[in-house]
Amino acid sequence: MDDRIVVSRDDCSGCETCIDLCPRDCFHLDPKNIAVYTSTRCRDCYHCIASCPEAAISHRDLPVEDFQLIADSLNPDYKDGDQTHSFLKSIRSTRNFLEKPIELEIMEKLIDVTRYSPTGHHSQNVELTLVSEPKTIQQLKDVSAETIVSFLKKIDNPFYRFLAHLVGKGKTIRKAQKTRHRFVRMLEGFQEGTDYLFHGAPAVVVFHSNKDGTTPGDNCNIAATYLSILANNYGLGTCFIGYLTYYAKYNPDIRDILKIPKDNQIYQVLIVGYPKHEFRTFVSRDQPKINLV
């Protein structure tokens, strides 16, 4: 029997909020109009505890501090849609950084917030690797350069292209050829000492997850977005680094340097640091492509 969720019979008013909110129908009212938790289907979302108006529901094993009142942490006017809209519009990719380290307390908050991003089936399966050692960042750049060299060798080789075509990978190779100049630019940058991969950022955050888990890529992308938004709110800048995710697919050395567990895949990478420049204006963007049906 699952008795982790405890309803205080003295405090329950029978308002049915838990019954309405539980996504797994774990609650019902007993004949005395008291909520009863009976299910083994609980997915640990804790909507019941977070919403009970009488604070009648608790968790047997988890610390009460985890369930502190939201109102104690947030200003009453924090929900300002217009401000949030403008703030989100103002976030740009940062590719120029100050030589200023990120404070430990801020880094801890950035990591902490990823625990609260939604995950499919509440799987909570996002894992983070934080790289801030210059030596490790350099190793990643060196291995990325090797990856580009071997990659260019392949796409420039007519025999390899023919083979790829035979095994149904022709489209992938054609796409890679179209973007060849980007890889060449990055490689030349490495050779000349310009960092087109991490743009000189002091920290790289790698989001990975067990590839056989529930929605691992989506969960990593959402967690990275949470971290990015919070970082920008702390005055930091961020940029997604799809290139490293891409190189990691082809070169296992990247996983080894990052000590990524065997069954995990890298799904997202973010660079973080204090921006050297401020953006003064919003930017123009395509109109949304939206169908109203």
Ligand SMILES: Cc1cc2nc3c(=O)[nH]c(=O)nc-3n(C[C@H](O)[C@H](O)[C@H](O)COP(=O)(O)O)c2cc1C
């Ligand atoms: C999934 C993803 C991968 C990206 N990969 C890179 C990258 O490897 N290097 C880079 O400099 N920017 C990368 N970007 C940043 C985009 O180029 C950038 O978001 C886009 O040009 C729009 O600019 P803005 O973010 O400043 O509005 C990536 C963005 C996303 C969403």
